[in-house]
Amino acid sequence: MCGCSKVIGISLYVLAAVSIICNIILFFPDWSTDYTDHITEEVKYMGGFIGGGIMVLIPAIHIHLTSAKGCCNNRCGMFLSIGFAAAGVSGAVYSLSAASLGVVNGPNCFWAGNSNGTPEWGTPFRDLNASYLENKEWWSWCIEPAGVVEFNLTLFSILMVTSGVSMVLCLIQMVNGLFGCLCGTCSGKE
Numbered sequence: 001m002c003g004c005s006k007v008i009g010i011s012l013y014v015l016a017a018v019s020i021i022c023n024i025i026l027f028f029p030d031w032s033t034d035y036t037d038h039i040t041e042e043v044k045y046m047g048g049f050i051g052g053g054i055m056v057l058i059p060a061i062h063i064h065l066t067s068a069k070g071c072c073n074n075r076c077g078m079f080l081s082i083g084f085a086a087a088g089v090s091g092a093v094y095s096l097s098a099a100s101l102g103v104v105n106g107p108n109c110f111w112a113g114n115s116n117g118t119p120e121w122g123t124p125f126r127d128l129n130a131s132y133l134e135n136k137e138w139w140s141w142c143i144e145p146a147g148v149v150e151f152n153l154t155l156f157s158i159l160m161v162t163s164g165v166s167m168v169l170c171l172i173q174m175v176n177g178l179f180g181c182l183c184g185t186c187s188g189k190e
Contacts, residue, residue, distance in 0.1 A: 004176050005081065008169045009064030012088065015162045015169075016057040019095060022155045022162070023048030029107070029152070030145030038121050040108045040152060047098025052163045055091020056170070059084035063173055078180030081173060088170035095163035102156040106132055107149055109142035119143060 026043040029035050062084040066077045106125030112118070124141050125132035132138045132149075139149040 003067070005063050005067035005173065008173045008176070009060050009067055011169055012056055012060030012063065012166060015166045016053050016060060019048040019052030019056070019159060019162050019166075020054075022158050023053065026152065026155050029148045032145065035145050038108050038110070040102060040105075040123070042098050042102035042105065042156070045098040045101075047095040047163075048159045050094070051091040051098065052095030052159060052166060053091075055094070056088045056166045059088035059170060059173070066177075075181050078177045081177040082181070085170040085173040085177060089167050089174070092163040092167035092170060096160055096167065099156045099159035099163065102152060103133075103160070107142065107152040109148050110144040111141045112143070 023043070023046060026048070027036070027039055029039070059081075063081050066081045106123055108121065108123050110119055110121050111124045112120075125138065133153075142148050145151070
């Protein structure tokens, strides 16, 4: 149980850091600060920073400390790790939801949006009957920021993967904590 907690805690540190970094990078499409007034709405939800980052980092710290020598021998510590892991699950679900919405709705970009073809800022893929993911030629509709569709898809996809893995690891820790609390400890000492 202690070894499992240690691996989960360290893995959650890495996943939380990746989530925070991805969310911060999403604020700078085309690697520029010129578009701060036209950030994709789902980036502002800060799912990667708050959900996949902070809400996963806090359980990671507790789970890692639970795995320290002698702490796994504490049934109360293992019980508390269940609650912290549940908070991590809820953070991961929030991050996954925000990132999924970001992928489904597409980016905010400068595009020829209205009927007379005058370019404007908006989300051209939000209200379509078909998915822009299946029609790669539609990606060229976004004039500025350059490559924003690929930029958002890549980072939101990374957020979806990290939050999914974080959720699974936190669920495993909940089961691990439950067994540690009910069945005894890993050290063999009572």
